Amino acid sequence: MPRFSVIVPVFKVQGFLRECLDSVLEQSYQDIEVIAVNDCSPDGCGAILDEYAACDPRVQVLHLPENVGLGRARNAGMPLATGDFLFFLDSDDTLTPGALRAMADRLDASSDPDVLVFDYARTYWWGGTRRNVLAHVLTEVDGTFTVAEHPEILDLLMVVWNKVYRREFVHKHAFEFPPGYYEDTPWTFPVLLSAERIATLDRICLNYRQRRQGNILSTTSRKHFDIHDQYERVFAFVDSRPELASWRPYLHRKMAEHCLDILGKPDRLPPSDKAEFFRRTAELFAKHKPAGGAKADAEVRALEGSYALYRVRRQAGRGGRQLQRRALQARKSAAGRVKGGLSALHARRSLDPNLVVYSAFSHRGVLGDPAAVYYKAKEIAPHLRGVWVVQDAEQAALLPPDIEHVLLNTLRYRQLTARAKYFVNNVNWPGTLAKRPGSVHIHTHQGTPLKYMAADLLDKPGARYGVDVPQMLRRADRWDHSLVANRHSELVWERAYxxxxxxxxxxxxxxxxxxxxxxxxxxxxxxxxxxPAGHTVVLYAPTRREYVRGGHVDRLDLARFAEDLGPEHTLVVRLHPSLATGPARGMGLADLHRRGVLVDATDEPSVEDVMLASDALVTDYSALMFDYANLDRPIVLHADDREAYAASRGTYFDVTAAPPGHVSGSYRELAWVFASGAWRDEDSTRLRGEFRARYCEFDDGRAAERVVRTLLLGDEGWLPQTESGARVPSPAAGHDQLASS
Structure with missing residues (x-):
């Protein structure tokens, strides 16, 4: 029998699930079982759980046939538990190192109490950490106690996951979770009020993830009305236990404070529902008012009055701040008001369902994924009007003559973006572009991520230099659809954004x-x-480095490499776009191109054309390798500074551990790979095939058509057809294993 049964309900957390499970299974204390309950999660969570269960006998997975909600998913896991203590861990939170050992030691020292309460820390998406502000409550009693002996324990956050529960105690009282939004409330109060022996542990054992978005209790919804039903359950429990009658005044006040806290949050309830919420709370307050009245502060006593009076009192406290905001608005420039007025005028017009606005690489032209979608839309949906946004007149002059375009931040740009139904981009739109209700933003990204991106850069100060991550995420809030080529990308984008x-x-x-x-x-x-015709073309495409000023490092002697490749070979070099206008080309590349030693293809507008023209790729940590694998042509990784690169930028996995081809750690090794012919041997072919299966799993040559038909034309059931007319499944169909990187 294990000491702990860790019950983990799982729903739509594939970006966090591995971290959660690893934090449990990698604990120094091993006497545990993990019961993971897949609450019919529509993403890849089920496959992740099955993968862990196959690798670790301590993990048991229960797949529910339908979604039942957090509380009932916990209930479903309890009958499978055999441990001495139950621990309900949310699947986006993590245990701190050594947490289970500390819990086990405290349980032993306190002779297995009914409940052990431990401390936690809030961990924020931007990297901040804040300890529970009531941590001192855990230090005030050394031994075990009851709630009556130490009532301050009820002041802690009413959650289930900061405690472990003796299983026999839970079974004796038949505790279970009700359905609903606030299911922790009618569990925690009855459990603590019933416990005869409670112990505390003054140690942060859990990181409580504060998700930027996605926390159901932080969303605007009528589901917050559920709090009233949950407190009805609490009062019903107390009524069924006469010995607990003395707790009614406390619970009455706690209920009022909890409900008014929800009402006071600006982003919890739709404005049209707030009066009803106040009325329902006031009715509950009156219904359960204890005999003889109850002590309450001024805010709680507001429930005895009207909602209008309550609003007046709250607004009085905000009056000063409102005056400051009005003064700031009054100081806006006349030009800003004119622009705002014009935008508002166009925003009042209906959206044009056939207008698609495109941009790529910060408005540099008709490029990348947006370009592929644009041309496919012209082919199969000519009624869709596609307009490109370009940075300036210089960029516009480079466009094909038949491309309709607008210049960024012009009046015409504001008119079109105010009315467009669809937006397609591989970078974020400017912050000034407001997303209108009903508009659809499709974000294509710029390839499969190997290096850290967006929110994951927050603990990499060198890599995020000059990057405003919060602003980046505010702009990403406008996305409706995020395109992915593989499941690794899906996991990363959902976590990084x-x-x-x-x-x-x-x-x-x-x-x-x-x-x-x-x-x-x-x-x-x-x-x-x-x-020259007949030459073997080797494409060298290095990425930038964050650990040097300017981002460029000469990792190769290009002239020597071109010579060592031998006759009948041409070396083509394409620098990272961020280095195209910097000093990198003046460090010798431009001169070597002029003398015909190699070909500098950095200015070629389409990187896909450059890849098609090559026979092999040499790269380091560039995302280009994931695209190039679709060609099924040899790839060689030159990773002579992997440790420095990973330390400065951060990588999601070690690409050299499962590479797309041979790996060189020095120039001598790289030269040998080509001189010996190993670059295209059987091992190279095998490695490339495994890499392609993992990272090109959704690339089937129909991606642009899939985007146009399903996202622009709304044909959600569309499937491509073979020449014989048979419909073939989506590239995602039939995959039941997620990439484990």
Whole structure:
């Protein structure tokens, strides 16, 4: 029989689930069992749980046939528990190192109390940590006690996960969780009031994740009315236990404070529902008012009056702040008011259901995934009007003549973006672009993430230098759809961008031209680049480095590498876009290109064309490798500074552990890989195949069409057809295992 049964209800937390499970299974204290309850989660949580269960016998998974909610999912796990103590752990929270050992030692020292209460810390998405402000309550009693002996214990947050419960005690009283939003309330009060022996542990054992978005108790919804039903359950429990009658005044006041706290939060209840919520609370307050009255502060006594009077009192306290805000608004410039007026005028017009606004790479032109979607829309949905946003007149001059475009921040730009139904971009739109209700934002990203992105950069100060992560996330709040080419990307984007969007397993539209490409597909590009016919083309595409000023490091002697490749070979170099206008090309690349030693393809507008023109790729940590794998052509990783790169930028996994081809750790090793022919041997082919299966799983050559038909045209049931007319399943179908990286 294990000491702890850790019950983990799971629903739509695939971005956090591995961290949660690892924090439990990697504890130094091993006498545990984990009962994970998959509450019919629609994402990849079920597959993750099955993976852990297959690898660790301590993990048992229960898959529920339908979603029942957090409380009932916990109930479903309890009959499977065999441990001495029950621990209900939310699947986006984590245990601190050594937590279970500390709990076990405290339980032993206190001779197995009914309940052990421990401390926690709130951990915020931006990296901050704040300890429970009532931590001192845990230090005030050394031995075991009852609530009557130490009532301050009830002042702690009414949650289930900061305690462990003796299983026999729970079974004796038949405690269970009710359905609803606030299911912890009618569990915690009855449990603590019934416990004959409570112990405390003055140690932070749990990190309580404060999700930027996604916490159901922080959303605007009528579901907050559930609090009234839950307190009815609390009062019913007390009424059934005459010995607890003395607690009614305390619970009456606690109920009022809890409900008024919800009412006072500006983002909890729809404004139209607040008066009703106040009325329901006042009725509950009057119904359960203890005989002889009850002590209450002024705010609680407001429940004895009207909602209008309550609002007047609250607004009086906010009057000063409102005056300050009005003064600030009055100081806006005349130009700003004119722009705002024009935008408001267009925003009052209805959305144009056939207008799609595109942008790519910070308005640099018709490029990447947005370009692939645009051209496919022109082909199969010509009634859709596509307009591109470009940075300036210089960029506009480079566009094909038939591309309709607008310049950023012009009047025409504001007019179009105020009325467009659809927005497609691979970077965030400017913060000044307001998302109108009914508009649809499709974010394509710029490839599969290897290096840390967005919120994950918060603990990498060097990498996030000059990056305003909070602003980035506020802009990402406008996304409706996030396109992914593999499940690794899906997990990373949902974690790195804690926003409300739906991941869509479409594949990467820009990679459609790479899937199944023939060797001759890049012939025209080779001719344009001046590459001799019959040459083997090696593409070298390094990424930038955060650990050096400017981001560029000469990892290779390019002239030597071009010479060592030998005759009948051409070395093509493409720098990271962020280095294209910096000193990197002046450090020798431009001169080598001029002398014909190599080809500098950094300015080629389409990286897909450059990939098609090559026979092999040499890269380091560039996301280009994930796209290139679709070509099924050799890839060599030159990772001679992996530790420095990972330490400065952060990587989601060690790509050298499961690479797309051979790995070199020095120039000598790189030269040998090509001189020996190993770059295209059987091991190279095998590694590439495994890599492609993992990271190109949704790339089937129909990604752009899938985006147009399902997201722009609304045909959610669309499936591609073969030449024979048979419909083939989505590339996501049939995959029941998530990428474990």
């Amino acid at each position: 804690p926003c409300h969007f739906a991941s869509v397993r479409t594949g990467s539209p820009r990679n459609d031209v790479l899937v199944g490409a023939t060797p001759g597909a890049g012939t025209a590009v080779r001719e344009r680049l001046g590459i």
